Each structure stands twice: as C-alpha cells, then as structure tokens.
Amino acid sequence: MAALCSAVGVSLGAVVRFLVPSVFYGPPQSFKIGNPGDFPYGPPTFLADEKIFVFRDRERGFAVASAVCTHLGCTVAYFQNDRDFHCPCHGSVFSPTGAVLHGPAPRPLNWFEITLTRDGQLRVDKDKTVPPTYRLMV
Amino acid sequence: MKWIREIWQSIVRRDPLSTDKGKSELVFLNVWLHIHPAKVKKENLRFKYSFYLGFITFFLFLILLTTGIALMCYYRPYPPAAYQDMKDLQFAVFMGSFLRNMHRWAAHAMVVCVFLHMCRVFYTGSYKKPRQFNWVVGVMLLLLTLGLSFTGYLLPWDQLAYWAITVGTNIGSYAPLVGGQLRELLLGGHAVGEAALLRFYVLHVAVLPSLVILLTIVHFWRVRKDGGLSRPIWKLKPQKTEALxxxxxxxxxxxxxxxxxxxxxxxxxxxxxxxxxxxxxxTPEEEKDTVFSYPYAFVREAVALMATVTSIMAISLFFNAPLEEMANPAVTPNPAKAPWYFLGLQELVSHSALLGGVVVPALMVVALILIPYIDRNPSRRPRERKWAIWLFTFFVVANIILIIVGTFFRGPGWAWVPPWVHVVARPE
Known part of the structure; x- marks a missing residue:
C-alpha cells in the first residue's frame, strides 16, 4: 500500500512538474524603448505592447509606470485633465504617483527602473521596481 | 428472412414490444437497465416534480459534445488563427455560425439547468439518505460545468474572451500561498497568451469532458442504486415496516x-x-402506481430531448453568439466583464478581491458539498425543514441578485449604471 501511494505521489508530482513551463516564451522583462528624443514632454507616452507609461519631465527627467492594475490585471488609462489613472474593470483610481485613491486595488501601481544604455537608448527593466520618486536624468 | 430475424434477435434479445414481457425485457436485458428499472412510479414521471432538469442537462451536454466535435474540425488553438477560424465559422463555413451559436447557447443553458436541477433536488430534499454521495457527485458536475464553460470562453480569442479570462484567472491568484502558482500552471505563463489558449483548449476538449462523462455515469448509476428518483413529497408515506x-x-x-x-x-x-x-x-396498490418504463418514461424523455434540441436550434437561428474584435492585450474594454455566471463573484471582487475571489467561492463550494452531511434532519417535508430551505433560498437569491447587478447595473469603471442610462465615454 505504501509503495502504491509513493508511486502515485511521485507520478502526480512528475505530472505537475511537467505542466510547469521550464521556459516562458513571453515578451522579455527588460527591453529598449528607443531614444530619449522619441518621447515628448507633457502627457505620458503609452507603450501598448509593453503596458507601460513613459513620463518625461523637463526638470525631473524620465520615469516609467506600469499600466497593469494591481487588482485584477486590467490595463489602466491615464486621464490628462485629472492627471490620474483609471482602471476600467472595477473602477480603481490611482494618483499621479500611482497611489490608490479609490476602488478595490490592493496596492499602488508599480514603477520600473529606467536606464540609459551605452548606445544612447532607454532601457526598462520590469523585474526591478523602484519608488515613484525615481527619475532618470538625461 | 430467418437469418435476418436471427440477427435482429441477437441485437434486441427480447420478445415483441406488444407484450408486457417484451416491454420489461427492453429495459431489463439492455443497457437501459443502468438508467431505468423495467417499471417506474407514475408520479415520478410527472413534469411538475422533476421538470426533467437532469435529463435536459444531459441532453444539453450531448448537444455540446456533438457541436463541439464539429467545431473542432475548423478550429486551430493558437492566436491569431483561433480568431480567424471564428470569423471563418461565422462567414465562410456552411452552417458554421449556426453550430457555434448552438454550442454557445447550449453551454449557457447547461449552466442554468444544472443550477436549477440542484435547486430542485434541494427543495425536494432528495439529497438525504441514501442519496448523500450522489449530491456530492452532482456538485462536482456543477463545478465541472462551470469549468467547461470558463475554458471554452477563451477559445474565440476575441476581446470578450481575453479580458474575461484575464479577470477570471487573476481572481484565482488571490488564493493564499498557491494562488499565483496555480494561475501560472493554468496559463502556462505569466499572462493570458498562446500557452494559455492551448492549455484551455486541452482542458476544454479532453480533460474536463472526460471527467464529466465519468461522473455522469457514476451519477446515473447512483440514482438507480439509490432507488431511482425520490418519491414526490405529496406521495410520501410512512416507512415500510419490516413485515412488508x-x-x-x-x-x-x-x-x-x-x-x-x-x-x-x-x-x-x-x-x-x-x-x-x-x-x-x-403490494397491489403499489403495483398500480407503476408503469412500464417503455413507453411511458422513454417517450417523455424523447419529448424532453426533442424540446431541448428544438429550443437551442430556435435560439441559435435568431441570436448570434457574441464575437468582438480580436484580443488586444493593450486595450481593456470598459467595463471588462467575466462570463455572466461569474459576475456575482466579480461584483464581490469589486469590493474585495480576497473575499469575492477566494473566501466566498471556497465557502460556497464546501457548504454545498457538505449539505447532506450537515443537514441531519431526515424529513423531506418543507414544513419540517424551514431553516434549511430559508438558508438555501438566501444563497440562491443572493447569487441571482449579484449576477443581475454585475450584468445589468455595472458600467464603465464598474460604476453603478442602470441599464436605461446611456453612458458616453470620457476622453483620456
């Protein structure tokens, strides 16, 4: 009986491990988004494929906010008039710094590290979150 | 001609149906014995007792199996081919749109019927001894039905599908400790994508239907072993004494x-x-209460089958299954809604993801499974089980109200928008 249970247990473990992908073929978490000159001052630029907002400010430089709502993963929209983010799924509202102002979102929007590469391009790393005050001066 | 008669006899193995012996043997010497006894109680055949909901649910499953197999001939489970195939089915394949409509509406109907069937079984107290375990099998079948419907929802790979599954799987990720891992296991990645579509397809066409078929066999077999349908409440009488x-x-x-x-x-x-x-x-009185399964039960079930198929066909002629634009991970429709049967949960999730996504559904499932073991009252008469009926009715009504609110009263940003109010999108 013990042998049978062990065999079943090991087999089930192997099946579960088989189902966990060893390689994720999703988009890379770290990627270049272009030259600094590509991004205008003022309202943030939304990069749809990467689901990020790129902010550029004359005095404070570059910052990158996640466009993924921390509640259930919907893509938030930025409203220029109020300068806040709105989630279409359950109405969460985030302040310009990403803090939750309203709704069921459990935590603020993520901000990602943005750096300048040697070839002069901007690189965003979604694996590295930074505080909302983080800025890259170029 | 004799050899033809012999072949026929080797198949049917019974006397002519004009005789009572033949009618009995049709069931008794046949696979039908697993579903029916040779004779059934008259009052159990009445429509107003069971509404034939169990059979109707089973017939809907048969419609889903047949239309599903047909649709598989034209479906490739990877983006963007999946969406293109939907368009092909809609506009290029002969009867493709009609078959897809049938599949979609039968799936919705099955969710409704399996729920109503559960209500009928509860209100008639038919989950009580000796039928406790069959109630548990029934709850498993309800969960599998929801699983089938949920996995099928992603397959068209349109905006509705993509965001319903994004929201649905993110709800599950709130489960403590293992939620995130389970979500990745289900999706085969960090987000809904190619791997998720393939996994949902495998679950939808192979894993879940196999489990449903297996449990349906057990469910039917248990109905027979537990003495067939329970007697209608108005026909309940004192237990038989040992002497009888x-x-x-x-x-x-x-x-x-x-x-x-x-x-x-x-x-x-x-x-x-x-x-x-x-x-x-x-006793002779009991004997008078019974009729042969053939033709009385068989004909009624055939009528239920025809009514089910005809209704689904009629709905499919007039109402098309929804198909929005191709899935776009960058643009979330506003509002993004889960499938309608999960909108009650989504309404709760809009207040608290942990409460609506994990605590309430887990408690509901555990409570449903344990009903026959918690409710030890042997009586099946409504008068004698008021508490159980009140509690269950509260559960049913609360679910229906939440689904109605989520479906009709939630607009952009999940704001409270009655259906008669038209909302104009706010510029970004």
Missing amino acids: VTIGAPAAVAPLQVTAASKDKTYGLMEVVTGKPIFETV
Missing part, C-alpha cells in the same frame, strides 16, 4: 403475492451487499 419487506420473485402471472420473508432462505450475494432482497415484492 418480503422475499421472492414475483410470479409470472398476476396477481402478485406477498410472501413472508423466510429465515431459512439462502440469500444471494447481491442481496447481502445491498442489505435487502432483490425481489422485493410490492
């Missing part, structure tokens, strides 16, 4: 005789296993 339970096969000719059980009799294995005589003789 008698041994002995009914005589070939009427009238039936009540033979006293003999202590000297050698009982067969099946009698020992079931704890009661196989040939339990019935």
Whole structure:
C-alpha cells in the first residue's frame, strides 16, 4: 500500500512538474524603448505592447509606470485633465504617483527602473521596481 | 428472412414490444437497465416534480459534445488563427455560425439547468439518505460545468474572451500561498497568451469532458442504486415496516403475492451487499402506481430531448453568439466583464478581491458539498425543514441578485449604471 501511494505521489508530482513551463516564451522583462528624443514632454507616452507609461519631465527627467492594475490585471488609462489613472474593470483610481485613491486595488501601481544604455537608448527593466520618486536624468 | 430475424434477435434479445414481457425485457436485458428499472412510479414521471432538469442537462451536454466535435474540425488553438477560424465559422463555413451559436447557447443553458436541477433536488430534499454521495457527485458536475464553460470562453480569442479570462484567472491568484502558482500552471505563463489558449483548449476538449462523462455515469448509476428518483413529497408515506419487506420473485402471472420473508432462505450475494432482497415484492396498490418504463418514461424523455434540441436550434437561428474584435492585450474594454455566471463573484471582487475571489467561492463550494452531511434532519417535508430551505433560498437569491447587478447595473469603471442610462465615454 505504501509503495502504491509513493508511486502515485511521485507520478502526480512528475505530472505537475511537467505542466510547469521550464521556459516562458513571453515578451522579455527588460527591453529598449528607443531614444530619449522619441518621447515628448507633457502627457505620458503609452507603450501598448509593453503596458507601460513613459513620463518625461523637463526638470525631473524620465520615469516609467506600469499600466497593469494591481487588482485584477486590467490595463489602466491615464486621464490628462485629472492627471490620474483609471482602471476600467472595477473602477480603481490611482494618483499621479500611482497611489490608490479609490476602488478595490490592493496596492499602488508599480514603477520600473529606467536606464540609459551605452548606445544612447532607454532601457526598462520590469523585474526591478523602484519608488515613484525615481527619475532618470538625461 | 430467418437469418435476418436471427440477427435482429441477437441485437434486441427480447420478445415483441406488444407484450408486457417484451416491454420489461427492453429495459431489463439492455443497457437501459443502468438508467431505468423495467417499471417506474407514475408520479415520478410527472413534469411538475422533476421538470426533467437532469435529463435536459444531459441532453444539453450531448448537444455540446456533438457541436463541439464539429467545431473542432475548423478550429486551430493558437492566436491569431483561433480568431480567424471564428470569423471563418461565422462567414465562410456552411452552417458554421449556426453550430457555434448552438454550442454557445447550449453551454449557457447547461449552466442554468444544472443550477436549477440542484435547486430542485434541494427543495425536494432528495439529497438525504441514501442519496448523500450522489449530491456530492452532482456538485462536482456543477463545478465541472462551470469549468467547461470558463475554458471554452477563451477559445474565440476575441476581446470578450481575453479580458474575461484575464479577470477570471487573476481572481484565482488571490488564493493564499498557491494562488499565483496555480494561475501560472493554468496559463502556462505569466499572462493570458498562446500557452494559455492551448492549455484551455486541452482542458476544454479532453480533460474536463472526460471527467464529466465519468461522473455522469457514476451519477446515473447512483440514482438507480439509490432507488431511482425520490418519491414526490405529496406521495410520501410512512416507512415500510419490516413485515412488508418480503422475499421472492414475483410470479409470472398476476396477481402478485406477498410472501413472508423466510429465515431459512439462502440469500444471494447481491442481496447481502445491498442489505435487502432483490425481489422485493410490492403490494397491489403499489403495483398500480407503476408503469412500464417503455413507453411511458422513454417517450417523455424523447419529448424532453426533442424540446431541448428544438429550443437551442430556435435560439441559435435568431441570436448570434457574441464575437468582438480580436484580443488586444493593450486595450481593456470598459467595463471588462467575466462570463455572466461569474459576475456575482466579480461584483464581490469589486469590493474585495480576497473575499469575492477566494473566501466566498471556497465557502460556497464546501457548504454545498457538505449539505447532506450537515443537514441531519431526515424529513423531506418543507414544513419540517424551514431553516434549511430559508438558508438555501438566501444563497440562491443572493447569487441571482449579484449576477443581475454585475450584468445589468455595472458600467464603465464598474460604476453603478442602470441599464436605461446611456453612458458616453470620457476622453483620456
């Protein structure tokens, strides 16, 4: 009986491990988004494929906010008039710094590290979150 | 012609149906015995007792199997081909749109019918001893039905599908400790994408249907072993006394005789296993209450089958299954809604993801499974089980209200928008 249970247990473990992908073929978490000159001052630029907002400010430089709502993963929209983010799924509202102002979102929007590469391009790393005050001066 | 008759006889193995013996043998010497006894109680055939909801649910599953297999001939489970195939089915394949409509509406109907069937079984107290375990099997079948519907929802790979599954799987990720890992296991990645579509397809066309078929067999078999449909409440009568339970096969000719059980009799294995005589003789009054399964039950079930198929076909002629633009991970529709049967949960999730996504559904499932073991009251009469009925009715009404609110009263940003109010999108 013990042998049978062990065999079943090991087999089930192997099946579960088989189902966990060893390689994720999703988009890379770290990627270049272009030259600094590509991004205008003022309202943030939304990069749809990467689901990020790129902010550029004359005095404070570059910052990158996640466009993924921390509640259930919907893509938030930025409203220029109020300068806040709105989630279409359950109405969460985030302040310009990403803090939750309203709704069921459990935590603020993520901000990602943005750096300048040697070839002069901007690189965003979604694996590295930074505080909302983080800025890259170029 | 004799050899044709012999072949026919080897298949049907019964006397002509014009005789009572033939009618009995049609069931008794056949696979039908797993579903019906040779004779059934008249009142159990009444529409107003069971509404044939169990059979209708099963027939809907048959429609889903057949239309699903047909649709598989034109479906490739990877983006963007999946969406293109939907368009092909809609505009290029002969009857493609009609078959897809049938599949979609039958799936919705099955969710409704399996729920109504559960309500009927509860309100008639038919989950009570000895049917407790069959209730549990039924709850498993309800969950599998929801699983089938949910996995099928992603397959068209349109905006509706993509965001419903994004929201749905993110709800699950709030489960403590393992939620995130389970979500990745289900999606085969960090987000809904190619791997998720393939996994949902495998679950939808192979894993879940196999489990449903297996459990349906157990469910039907248990109905038979537990004594068929429970008697309608208005026909309930005191338990049989030991003296009336008698041994002995009914005589070939009427009238039936009540033979006293003999202590000297050698009982067969099946009698020992079931704890009661196989040939339990019935009183003449009880005999009058029964009719042959063929044709009485068979014809009614055939009518239910035809009514089910006809209704789904009629709905499919007039109403098209929704298909929005191709899935776009960058643009979330506003509002993004889960499938309608999960909108009650989504409404709760809009207040608290942990409460609506994990705590309430987990409690609901556990409570449903445990109902026959918590409710120890043996009575099936509504008058004598008011608390159970009130609690269950609260559960049903709360679910329906939440689904109605989520479906009709939630607009952009999940704001409260009655259906008669038109909302103009706010510029970004």
